[in-house]
Amino acid sequence: MLSALASATIGEGVKFIGENVFQDCSALTSVSLPSTLLEIWGYAFDGCSSLTSIIIPLSVSYVGDNCFGRCPLLTIYAEAASLPESWYSTWNPNERPVTWGYGS
Numbered sequence: 001m002l003s004a005l006a007s008a009t010i011g012e013g014v015k016f017i018g019e020n021v022f023q024d025c026s027a028l029t030s031v032s033l034p035s036t037l038l039e040i041w042g043y044a045f046d047g048c049s050s051l052t053s054i055i056i057p058l059s060v061s062y063v064g065d066n067c068f069g070r071c072p073l074l075t076i077y078a079e080a081a082s083l084p085e086s087w088y089s090t091w092n093p094n095e096r097p098v099t100w101g102y103g104s
Contacts (some may be wrong), residue, residue, distance in 0.1 A: 005015060005025050012035065016038060017037065019043055024043070026048065081101045
């Protein structure tokens with residue numbers, strides 16, 4: 001059952017994380033995203049209430065609606081210098097802290 005998943009490493013070569021893929025994985029504490037990732041679709045991490053941090057690679061050109069909703073412990077580290085125009089306006093609906101330009 002995905003709700004018991006504690007960590008996930010998405011392999012290099014993966015380009016998309018689909019809608020709702022990790023939704024309500026309440027035990028998920030860490031996720032590693034590959035540098036090949038282009039898009040994270042809506043609600044992908046919604047309800048991951050134990051997730052504490054995520055690094056969004058510079059390659060990500062789109063983040064969907066409510067991607068990080070209901071993630072009260074989350075801090076987002078984005079390699080992009082600022083919010084890309086192509087990210088959905090409500091990608092971070094609870095306004096979790098974001099560090100832009102991470103790793104540069």
